[in-house]
Amino acid sequence: MAYWLLKSEPSVYSIDDLKRDKSTFWEGVRNYQARNNLRAMKKGDRALFYHSNAAPAAVVGIAEISKAAYPDPTQFLRSNKYFDGKSSKENPRWSVVDIRYIGRLKSPVPLEALKKAGALSKMVLVNNSRLSVQPVSESEWKIVLEMGDFR
DNA sequence: GCCAACGTTGGC
């Protein structure tokens, strides 16, 4: 099983929104590196749910990849803000995955705490804060869940 | 709201 980190601004879509919805499709990724990470996901993989542009920015919960990558429907909707006129149905540019709510961390782990943890110095989030879909190593995964008192 | 860091675009 692989591990990932998904970022979302809580004012747009928060962990509580996911809890309410139970599952959703991860729309709107328009960055190639992030898209490639989406396409590498397999059903059953797990992801940290991270709140960006939040006070504090923090890992707040856990989700499961419930369906592997498929074309992002929003890229074809002219009225949608994620519409991409350069994409085609024959050769879609952008992908989504489905995710399912697993749970909240008992205590959210702020970015600052991740930066302070020596064992996480190679974590993508610590080194490239702009990538919105990131891989997480198994050891990083375990450490973050422990820091968040996830049970 | 500011601004640094990063990604993308497009002229050449």
Add this chain to the structure above:
DNA sequence: GCCAACGTTGGC
């Protein structure tokens, strides 16, 4: 293919 200009992200 280079790189300046521009737009976006995201921490603070």
